[in-house]
Amino acid sequence: MSVIDRNRSIPRQLKPELEHDYARSPDLGYEAPDTTGFVRCLSHGFPTPLARWHCHDEYELHLITETSGKVFVGDWIGQFQPGHLVLTGPRLPHNWLSLDTPEGGVALRDLVIQFQHAPLMQSAAHIAELNELLPLLERARHGVEFFGMGERSERHWHRIKQSQGLRRLTAFFDLMSDLAACTDYRLLSSVQLQSDGSDASIDQIHVLVTRITDHLSETHSAAALAAELGMSESRFSRFFRKATGNTFTDFVNRVRISRACQLLMDTDQQITHICYEVGFNNVANFNRRFLESKGLTPSEFRKQSLTRFRGAA
Numbered sequence: 119m120s121v122i123d124r125n126r127s128i129p130r131q132l133k134p135e136l137e138h139d140y141a142r143s144p145d146l147g148y149e150a151p152d153t154t155g156f157v158r159c160l161s162h163g164f165p166t167p168l169a170r171w172h173c174h175d176e177y178e179l180h181l182i183t184e185t186s187g188k189v190f191v192g193d194w195i196g197q198f199q200p201g202h203l204v205l206t207g208p209r210l211p212h213n214w215l216s217l218d219t220p221e222g223g224v225a226l227r228d229l230v231i232q233f234q235h236a237p238l239m240q241s242a243a244h245i246a247e248l249n250e251l252l253p254l255l256e257r258a259r260h261g262v263e264f265f266g267m268g269e270r271s272e273r274h275w276h277r278i279k280q281s282q283g284l285r286r287l288t289a290f291f292d293l294m295s296d297l298a299a300c301t302d303y304r305l306l307s308s309v310q311l312q313s314d315g316s317d318a319s320i321d322q323i324h325v326l327v328t329r330i331t332d333h334l335s336e337t338h339s340a341a342a343l344a345a346e347l348g349m350s351e352s353r354f355s356r357f358f359r360k361a362t363g364n365t366f367t368d369f370v371n372r373v374r375i376s377r378a379c380q381l382l383m384d385t386d387q388q389i390t391h392i393c394y395e396v397g398f399n400n401v402a403n404f405n406r407r408f409l410e411s412k413g414l415t416p417s418e419f420r421k422q423s424l425t426r427f428r429g430a431a
Contacts, residue, residue, distance in 0.1 A: 133384065134172050134173045134211035135170060135171065135172040135173075136172070136173060136174065136209075137174040138174075146162065146166065146167060146168055147160050147161050147162035147166075147168065148160050155286070155287075156233060156234065156237055156287065156290075157231060157232075157286055157287065157290045158176075158232040158233070159231055159275065159278060159279045160228075160230040160231075160232065161226060161228065161229050161230065161279075162226070162227065162230075163223055163224050163227050163228075164184075164185060164216045164223055164227040164228075165216075165219065165223050166227075168228075169213060169214060169215065169216075170213060170427065171211060171213045171427050172212070172213065173208075173209045173210060173212070174208070175209065175234070175235075176208060176233060176234055176235075177205065177206065177207055177208060177234075177235065177255070177258055178205070178206045178230060179203070179204075179205045179232075179271070179293075180203070180204050180205075180212075180214070180228060180229075180230050181201075181202070181203050181228065181229040181230070181268060181271050181272060181275065182198050182199065182200055182201065183226055183227060183228070183229060183272065184224045184226060185199075185200070185216035185217075185224055185227055186199040186200070186216070186218055187214065187216040187217035188214075188215045188217060188422070189204070189212070189213070189214050190211075190212060190213045190214075190423070190426040191206060191210065191211075191212045191261040191306045192210055192211060192212070192261055193376055193383065194261060194306040195412070195414070195419065195422055195426075196263075196306070200268070201268030201269070202263070202268070203263065203264045203267050203268050203271050204261060204262065204263050204264070204306070205254070205257075205258045205261070205262045205264070205297065206258060206261050207258035207260070207261070208259075210259065210260075210261055213426045214227075214228070215425060215426070229271075229275045231278065231293075235255070238255065250298055251294055251298055253298070254294070254297055254298040257305060260305045260306060261305065262303050262304070262306070263303060263304050263306060264297060264300050264302065264303045265302040265303065267296070267297070267300055270296060271293065271296075271297075274289065274292060274293035274296070277292075278290050326358075330369075330370055330373055331373055331377070334374055334395070334396045334397040335394065335395060335397045336397070337397075338370050340354060340355065340366040340367070343366075354366075370397075371411075372411065374396040374397050375408055375411045377396045378392050378396045378404070378416065379412070379419065381395070381396070382419055383420070383426075389401075389417060389420075392416070393416075404416070
């Protein structure tokens, strides 16, 4: 039986599992519900039932302490090793799959902190100092990998774990302050908007981005959009790049590749069909752009993405 046939013989889990509180047993490494508040600490080894393609309503800061392997965050596939530190936002699916686990597994692979969105946002409306965290939380919607922060974050984690009440909250904000100040990071998502401080301008960009993402198969012209906004094409190009960090053409291609990743991961559609559905007019150009963006061909990406469901056994 071919690899393709074997893959098709196994029912595919198309969506990430949504994790709920009732599944968070202390037997799996969670703190007992009656001992936690806004900040929850979690630690576990590998293999574990917790290592699966899933998401949840909380932010999650995830630090690897042992083993190396493959990490999946949204439509991003990468490598991890000890010291790997990632912050994921609410409902952003993820999984870490160790590929060098010794026989018998490891007792401690992950140090994790979970916290909720609403209490932070509500508090930031009244406590000005908390506004320093808002850009970090915005980045977390796409997944953020931090570099050079592993050892410091591990010390922070143990301080938080060993504290309760107000002292735990203080230790948590010490960690968040360090992460908010860290400039050596990368976003793990394909698209990111950057506000220039003008509500009107970012609203205009959101309208354009929505139109692009809702009609990917259509031709999108910078000249036509510039005229629609009453701008010269050169002014529109500067305006768009300031708001998105990309040229108009690069941005459209990245949105198309991001949608293609979603279809490759969540459906069994043929790659040729996906190519045209997301707006590329020939397969060769699609393959080239995809490889430039993801470091993998579409078929390689689909094959690797299937392993994101592994890890629980």
